Amino acid sequence: MIALSLIFTEHRVATGDCPYKQKMTNLKIGEKNYTCNSEETVLDSLLRHEVEVSYACKKGTCQSCMLQCTDGIPPENSQKDLKDTLKKQNYFLACLCVPEQDMTIKLPDQSELFSDGKVIANEMLNRNTILLIVECLDVLEYNAGQFVNLQRADGVTRSYSIANRPQESKTLEFHIRRLPGGKFSEWVHDEIKVGDSLSVSEPKGHCFYIPERKEQGILLVGTGSGLAPLAGILTDALAHGHSGPIQLFHGSSEREDLYRVDEMRQLSKQHQNFSYTPCISGADVPEGFKQGRANTVALNEISDLKGWRVFLCGHPEMVSQMKMQAFLQGASMGDIYTDAFHVRQEEDSES
Amino acid sequence: MSESLYDRIGGEAAVNAAVELFYRKVLTDHRINRFFDKTDMDKQIVKQKAFFTMAFGGPNTYTGQDMRKAHVHLVKMGLDDSHFDAVMEHLGATLTELNVPADLISEAAAIAESTRNDVLGK
Numbered sequence: 453m454i455a456l457s458l459i460f461t462e463h464r465v466a467t468g469d470c471p472y473k474q475k476m477t478n479l480k481i482g483e484k485n486y487t488c489n490s491e492e493t494v495l496d497s498l499l500r501h502e503v504e505v506s507y508a509c510k511k512g513t514c515q516s517c518m519l520q521c522t523d524g525i526p527p528e529n530s531q532k533d534l535k536d537t538l539k540k541q542n543y544f545l546a547c548l549c550v551p552e553q554d555m556t557i558k559l560p561d562q563s564e565l566f567s568d569g570k571v572i573a574n575e576m577l578n579r580n581t582i583l584l585i586v587e588c589l590d591v592l593e594y595n596a597g598q599f600v601n602l603q604r605a606d607g608v609t610r611s612y613s614i615a616n617r618p619q620e621s622k623t624l625e626f627h628i629r630r631l632p633g634g635k636f637s638e639w640v641h642d643e644i645k646v647g648d649s650l651s652v653s654e655p656k657g658h659c660f661y662i663p664e665r666k667e668q669g670i671l672l673v674g675t676g677s678g679l680a681p682l683a684g685i686l687t688d689a690l691a692h693g694h695s696g697p698i699q700l701f702h703g704s705s706e707r708e709d710l711y712r713v714d715e716m717r718q719l720s721k722q723h724q725n726f727s728y729t730p731c732i733s734g735a736d737v738p739e740g741f742k743q744g745r746a747n748t749v750a751l752n753e754i755s756d757l758k759g760w761r762v763f764l765c766g767h768p769e770m771v772s773q774m775k776m777q778a779f780l781q782g783a784s785m786g787d788i789y790t791d792a793f794h795v796r797q798e799e800d801s802e803s
Numbered sequence: 804m805s806e807s808l809y810d811r812i813g814g815e816a817a818v819n820a821a822v823e824l825f826y827r828k829v830l831t832d833h834r835i836n837r838f839f840d841k842t843d844m845d846k847q848i849v850k851q852k853a854f855f856t857m858a859f860g861g862p863n864t865y866t867g868q869d870m871r872k873a874h875v876h877l878v879k880m881g882l883d884d885s886h887f888d889a890v891m892e893h894l895g896a897t898l899t900e901l902n903v904p905a906d907l908i909s910e911a912a913a914i915a916e917s918t919r920n921d922v923l924g925k
Contacts, residue, residue: 509853511862513849513852513853513856515849533849533852772841772842775844776830776841776844779823779826779827779830779844780827780830780831784823785823785826785844785845785848
C-alpha cells in the first residue's frame with residue numbers, strides 16, 4: 453500500500469500543475485515497466501532508464517532504433533518512411549515516438565515465443581521438395597509470404613516461408629527442400645509423420661501482400677522453393693481482388709526442380725490478370741518453358757517497372773542482383789520486398 | 804528571406820522525389836558507383852535522404868566531424884575531387900530533372916559544396 457501511494461504521489465507531482473498537457477505514460481518491455489515523461493520520446497525514456505537499445509541519428513533518418521509495439525498502433529509520425537508491411541506490424545522509430553498512451557514494446561533481440569503445431573500432411577512436390585502442412589491455433593496474425601522458425605523437440609530450428617493464407621485454414625504450409633546433410637530438412641523428408649509435433653514461432657519478415665493500390669502491377673520472381681512465399685503472396689493478392697497485372701516467374705536449372713507448374717497454369721486460366729512463366733536456366737528446355745534465369749526473363753518481358761510492386765524470393769545472389777535491376781528499371785525502393793534464402797552452413801551435419 | 808531553402812524547395816516531399824532519381828544515376832555511373840555500398844540498398848537510400856536534407860539546408864545534425872568520419876574508409880579507397888565533382892553533377896542533374904528553379908539549385912549546390920573538404924578528409 454505504501455508503494456502504491458508513493459507512485460500515485462509521483463504521478464500527481466508530474467502532471468498536477470499542467471493537467472491539460474499530455475500525461476506520463478508507461479512503457480512495458482517484457483516484465484519491466486518504464487515511465488515515459490510527457491513529451492519525452494520512447495528512445496529518450498529507454499536511454500534514461502539505461503535500457504540497451506541501438507540508435508544513432510535520433511531524428512528518424514537512420515532507422516536503427518526501430519522497435520515493435522505489440523498492443524496497439526504507434527503514433528503515425530513515428531512510422532514515417534517505414535515500409536508499408538512494417539507499419540502494418542506496428543513497427544515504429546523510438547526516436548520519433550512520443551507515446552499517446554501506454555505501450556507494450558518488443559526489443560529486437562527479445563526471445564521469441566513459440567506455439568504448438570501439429571503435422572497434418574506431408575507430400576512430395578517434386579524430387580527434392582516436400583509440402584509440409586502444420587496445424588497451429590493462433591495464426592490470425594500470420595501473413596502469407598512471411599516466414600516462421602520451426603523448432604524440433606530437441607531445439608533444432610530453421611526458418612521457412614508461409615506458402616498459404618493461414619487465416620482460411622488455420623494451417624501453415626511450407627515447401628521444404630532437402631539439403632544434403634541438412635539436419636532439419638532431412639528429418640522432415642525422411643522421418644516426420646502426420647501427427648508429429650513442432651513448435652512454430654511468431655511470424656517474421658516484411659515480404660507479404662498489403663491490400664492497397666490494387667491496380668498496381670505485381671512482379672513475383674523466385675527460384676527453387678522461393679515459390680513458397682510467392683505462392684502465398686499470389687493467393688493472398690487474388691483473394692483480396694487485386695486488379696492490376698500479377699506476373700510470376702519461377703526458375704530453376706532443371707525442369708524436375710520446378711513444381712506446381714500445372715496448378716499455376718490452371719490459376720492463370722482462371723484469373724485474367726495473372727500470368728505465369730516457368731523458367732529453366734539449363735540446356736534442356738521443354739515446350740511451354742522459357743529458357744534463361746527467372747530474373748533475366750522477367751526483366752526482358754517487363755522493361756519498365758515504374759510503379760510496380762516487386763517480390764523477390766530464393767537464391768541470395770538472384771535476390772540482390774534483381775533488387776538492384778528492378779530499382780534501376782524504375783521500381784521504387786519502398787515497393788521492393790525481398791526474402792533471400794540463406795542456407796545455413798551445417799555445423800551439425802556429422803550427427 | 805523568411806523561408807528556408809528546404810521549405811522553398813518543397814521540404815520532405817522534394818527530398819523523397821530527388822533521392823531515388825539521384826541514387827539511380829549514381830549506381831550506373833562507373834566513375835563512382837564503387838563507393839556506394841550495394842549490399843544494403845535500403846540503408847543507402849536512407850543515407851541519400853540525409854544527404855539531400857542537408858543539401859537543402861533542412862533539419863539535420865551532421866557536423867563537419869561526422870562527415871569526415873563517415874567518409875574515412877572511402878578516402879582510403881581513393882575518393883578524391885573528381886568523384887566529388889561527379890556527385891555534384893548528379894545532384895544538379897537530379898534537381899534540374901525535377902524542375903527546381905536554377906537559383907535554388909545553386910543554393911543547394913553551394914551547401915553540398917561546403918562539405919567538400921570534410922568529405923575528402925582535407
